[in-house]
Amino acid sequence: MLALRLLWRNWRSGEVKILAFSLLMAVAIVSGIGVFTDRLENALIKESNSFLGADRIVRGSKPFDPAWHLDADKAGVEHAEVTSFSSMVFAGDDMHLAAVKAVTPGYPLVGNLVVSDVPFSTNVAEQRVAANIPPEGEAWVDSRLLPLLGVKLGDTVFVGEHSLQITRVVISEPDRGDGFSLFGARLLMNAADLPATEVIQPGSRVSYQWLLAAPDAQLKPFLADLELKLTEHQRVVDLESAQRGLSKTLGTGQRFLMLAGVIGVLLAGVAIAISSQRFAARHVDQVALLKSLGAGAWRIRSLYAAQLFLLALFASGAGLVVGELLQRAVAILASQMFNIELALGGAEPYFIGVLTGFVCLLFFALPPLWHLPVVPPLKVLRRDMPVEPLRNGLQALLGVSAVLCLIWIYSGDLRLTGSVSAGLGVIVGLALLGAGVLLNIGRKLAAKKGHIWRLALASLDRRRGQSLVQILVFATAFMLLLTLSTVRTSLIDEWRFQLPEDAPNHFLVNIAPWQVAPIQTLAENNELEISALYPMVRGRIQQINQAEPENKRSEAWRREVNLSWATELPKDNKITDGVWWDQWSPSVPNEWGVSVEKGIAEDLQLNIGDQISFSLGGLELNARVASIRSLNWDSMRPNFYFLFSPGALDGYSPMYLTSLFLPPEKKLFINDLLHEQPTIVVVEMDKVIAQIRTIVERVSAGVEGVLWMVLASGLLVLFAAVNASMDSRMQEAGLLRALGSRRKLILGSVAVEFASLGLFAGVLAVIGTEVLLLGLQAWVFNIPVQPHYELWLLGPLLGAALVGGLGVYSCRKVVTVAPGLVLRELA
Amino acid sequence: MIKAHHVSKEVRSAEGKLVILNEVSLSLDKGQSLAITGASGSGKSTLLGLLAGLDLPSSGSITLDGDEITAMDEEGRAAVRARSVGFVFQSFQLLPGLSALENVMMPLELHGVAGARDKAQMFLERVGLAERLQHYPKQLSGGEQQRVAIARAFASEPAILFADEPTGNLDTVTGSKIIDLLFDLNREQGTTLVLVTHEERLASLCECRMQLEAGKVLLTEECA
Structure with a gap:
């Protein structure tokens, strides 16, 4: 209980607040991003599985064993059958080789079948999701089949020996993009009508699909059993094998979200490490006093460990709440802006969030506090007695282990872990070498400037060690943020580039050499390319x-x-x-x-x-x-x-x-073409492309949302790092103020000092970003590697403006409060 | 109550071995008071630190309240300090984030004393700070801060109180009031008092005196 009281008192005195806030943000960001990503992924998987109309499909060229249906029912797996084939459809003298699809109740298991009573409807108000499949004796067709056969809704057409009444038009089917094997306008019918058509004869080319849907826990064991019963003509298809392109986009999107999460964790970890250093520095005197009052090293250790544990507990709890609110806010925003319906997420991200909090605290916060119990009690009498903190190298080693451990836990991706770790290693080395050189250049340049500049650069040089660490922290934070926003821009551009607005959306197949010229003429007359x-x-x-x-x-x-x-x-x-x-x-x-x-x-x-x-x-x-x-x-x-x-x-x-490329308003060109050249086969990809575009837009929206969350944690790091050096700067500024320095000189030198730090950090960050991007683009995202010239201007300027602004903001008190009070508070 | 036998303290510096205290011996009975005086750098604070078990001598032995603290490890010495020792410092050493009341409660809570709040409040009232319980150190004057420190020291009812220049940071009038308070409480509780000072009036109130110069005992006045 004493630990709780101490924690509360430390909290009140403000020392714990930044640490707690960093921890809270770490947990909030990790769990927030995690849950959001999880929900987004689930939604996208659901959405993408609608490309199959199911979670998995068993595809074959022979009918399935009816006994399997019972097995599926027992295993709690939903199922439906789709039988597809090409067949002539007749209406009087008109006929068309249609793509017939006979379905059983339940189809589609995932995604929506959208129908309308208005042919060629483009108005959403006229369209609706079909609650059932076509009743027996009825058929739903592609709008363009109506003019091809010269019929309207309510008329009857023949499929083989059986007549079907056309009652609706099909606007979209989720599994339209499933293979190119069937060409021609769609005719959707009830599988119960199939025997009466007598179309399927021995030797007919028919594709049988058994659609399956269930949560993975039920589906996977069922599929494992089923795989053993499949013949060589049957196989299980998932999104990966059915839609490689889309699966790749989803994979890249997921890797980005993971990278964003990793960067969020890193930033929060750095913030925790910085605020812990400050916490530890401020607690040396308190520990010395406690020891003089008879507290032994173990008592001190247990008191602080208990405080940290309680802090982790409270901050993690609050972090989970904030993370939940954050992800809900982003989800609501995303659903309003991009019309995404997010599925529910699992519990794992919350657990990983809390785990991150504890790991961060253990590896980032404990090392700076580790030396506290060995503070000699004599320090109460001799305040100038040096205290040996845990060696920086060892602290860095612990921090790096934590980072690797967290990235691994978070991403589960070795290549991503390797790339980010290697990138960071190079950057830290470069920063440590480069920052010293930059400081020297700065000091030399400042010697030729006014006294505000000299004062500021001299102050940076005097705190050389601290300045180096700050530059490193700022550079790392900027590097991570610049990297993330650049990767996001490249990815979204790449995705958009893959499917430009005028991407071809129809394929014309089976064109005989003598048909080439007439088709080209017809296209030219319709202003098509x-x-x-x-x-x-x-x-x-x-x-x-x-x-x-x-x-x-x-x-x-x-x-x-x-x-x-x-x-x-x-x-x-x-x-x-x-x-x-x-x-x-x-x-x-x-x-x-x-x-x-x-x-x-x-x-x-x-x-x-x-x-x-x-x-x-x-x-x-x-x-x-x-x-x-x-x-x-x-x-x-x-x-x-x-x-x-x-x-x-x-x-x-x-x-x-x-x-x-056929714009929607020219869709009837296909009918003209087929009337003129009936042997040509048209593959309509427009609906598939529209579906892919929707998914890409949704992944992009998710990526944007996550980027903003990570930017927030980046700002937190900057704030923590600026504040870490505030005590001594405030003391100096207070002294200068007491000696009669003007507000302009003090704030000016603080602004120059921090802006210089930001500028140096910005320069290093850009170099680091280019190195990191090289690895990420080449090995993780497989997107073209290119230099980013805009960063070379943006990085340093943004660095100077942000860090300078935060520095002045944090130091503003020194010019508004009486100098005596400032000095007394810091004494 | 306190026995020091040929206590020396040496440190290594760039110039070689530096003797800070040289063969100091003393003995103090329960309830007696000792003033250690001397110029700056004479070794008086070092001696105080050694006697209180905050540091270890290079040679010699010290017995505190029946325990030979020079034969103990830091945990053992901490236990002795917890049981028998209180401190008043020149720089008050109050925790800035705690109120006056919480500062006094701190050692009581640390030792698991029941009714810490009431006891702390009582001692603060005793030192004349009944109206200042919830004030933070920065809201108190130097004299008031030292009163809080005195209340904190006496609240845990130590057998021995060590005071390092308790009036060093105070003006004469305030310092005088603090001296009176310190000795009043000392008498009331029968505490053994060891204080370091260069103030003649404070030293003269003690029963025994020891004057140091360059780490050596220049003069010892036997306890009255």
């Missing part, structure tokens, strides 16, 4: 190195793949192994080369020099692997797994593929 045309031949892999492997699990063995050729390496493609055609030469005359996409090369275990035999409409084509390529699946440009050397596919009557 058609991108480059890519030749394409469909083929199947037969053998690799004259042999068929035992395991044919790879998709590439089972279905036809699109083959193409190119003279130039397509944009966004990178050769990771082997060489492109300009450097490649066949090992035997007339041999063709093929460049293989990296993922499929790994799947098929292909190496440079391997020979692949393709079957192209019954004709055999052999080619040798000349290179392996990585490519950007997010680009929405046509991408090919296999690119041949020029001329290889000349004899195989290629068809062409192209893409174009």
